[in-house]
Amino acid sequence: EVQLVQSGAEVKKPGESLRISCTGSGYNFTTDWIAWVRQLPGKGLEWMGMIYPGDSDTRYSPSFQGQVTLSADKSISTAYLQWSSLKASDTAIYYCARHLAVVTFDFWGQGTPVTVSS
Amino acid sequence: QSALTQPRSVSGSPGQSVTISCTGTISDVGGYNYVSWFQQHPGKAPKLMISDVSRRPSGVPNRFSGSKSGNTASLTISGLQAEDEADYYCCSYAGTYTFEVFGTGTKVTVL
Numbered sequence: 587e588v589q590l591v592q593s594g595a596e597v598k599k600p601g602e603s604l605r606i607s608c609t610g611s612g613y614n615f616t617t618d619w620i621a622w623v624r625q626l627p628g629k630g631l632e633w634m635g636m637i638y639p640g641d642s643d644t645r646y647s648p649s650f651q652g653q654v655t656l657s658a659d660k661s662i663s664t665a666y667l668q669w670s671s672l673k674a675s676d677t678a679i680y681y682c683a684r685h686l687a688v689v690t691f692d693f694w695g696q697g698t699p700v701t702v703s704s
Numbered sequence: 705q706s707a708l709t710q711p712r713s714v715s716g717s718p719g720q721s722v723t724i725s726c727t728g729t730i731s732d733v734g735g736y737n738y739v740s741w742f743q744q745h746p747g748k749a750p751k752l753m754i755s756d757v758s759r760r761p762s763g764v765p766n767r768f769s770g771s772k773s774g775n776t777a778s779l780t781i782s783g784l785q786a787e788d789e790a791d792y793y794c795c796s797y798a799g800t801y802t803f804e805v806f807g808t809g810t811k812v813t814v815l
Contacts, residue, residue, distance in 0.1 A: 621804075623750075630707065630809040631742070631750065631793050645803050681749055688738040689795045689804050692761065694749040 588612040590620075590682055592695035598672050598702050605668035606698045608682030615663035616640040619685035622656065622667050625697075626678045636685050637665055672702045708733060708794055708807035715813040716784045724810045726777040726794030732805060734775035738797035741770055741779045745790045753792075754779060781812070789814045 593607040608620060621636040635646040639658040646656070658665045667680060680698050683691035709727040716722040726733065726741075733739060739757045742750040752761055754770035757777060767782045777796070781788055794807035 623806075630791075631744075631795075631806040632707075633795070633804045633806055636803075647804075648802060683750075687755070688736075688797050689740040690752065690755040691740070691742070691750070691795075692752050694751070697749055 588684065588693045590684060590693055590695040592682060592698045595699040596701070598700070599704055600672060600674055600702055602672050603668070603670050604672055604700065605666050606680060606700065607664050607666050608695050609662070609664045610684070611663065616660045620658070620665040621683045621685040621691055623681045623683060624678045625681065639665060674702050676700060677702050708796060708805060710794060710807040710810045713811045713813065715815055717815045718784055718786065720784050721780060721782045722784060722812060724779045724792055726807045728775050728796055730775060732796040732798040733772065733777050736797045737772070739770065739772060739777040740795045742793045742795065743790045744793065750793065784814055786814050788812060
């Protein structure tokens with residue numbers, strides 16, 4: 587059974603750094619892209635970018651380029667989303683999803699809530 | 705790249721049909737046959753309902769169908785059921801600079 591399990595909720599202060607994770611199981615983690623999607627409180631879905639765990643190739647939405655960093659450790663089937671300096675506007679739920687094909691996200695993680703507040 | 709445009713809400717009675725539109729441009733919806741639809745219940749992760757404009761993944765009821773005409777894609781729910789009440793999002797490929805973009809989302813209410 588394909589599963590994506592994300593790390594738990596985070597509460598951070600503005601300016602702090604953060605890395606959240608997404609661990610895959612039940613399939614070959616290295617051969618499918620992993621996408622990251624943001625959902626601001628009470629708002630819609632936003633495509634942030636994706637990473638190919640096999641070689642760590644990345645694609646970023648222009649809206650998120652330079653704001654976040656995607657990485658992966660294929661040895662432990664885990665993808666990461668990280669910030670070097672959080673802002674209050676980063677408060678959201680972040681989802682990872684298996685990117686089976688173009689705009690085809692067939693399995694999703696449970697979401698990681700991130701709260702940034704002073 | 706702006707989000708694709710969806711109606712904020714649609715509603716229907718049980719058994720009726722509703723259609724959700726997803727309007728983009730020639731640079732996204734109109735330029736490629738890569739449109740997917742996702743269902744999201746409150747507090748839950750999204751679920752893939754339609755891919756490649758009209759392909760229904762295994763396990764998705766056949767009352768869900770997708771289509772596209774020009775720069776607008778559509779999701780139709782036929783025979784509306786109570787459990788269909790949720791938010792729905794379209795997503796389209798948008799080329800090698802923007803890559804993929806979601807719609808603004810539509811709340812479906814079953815009256």
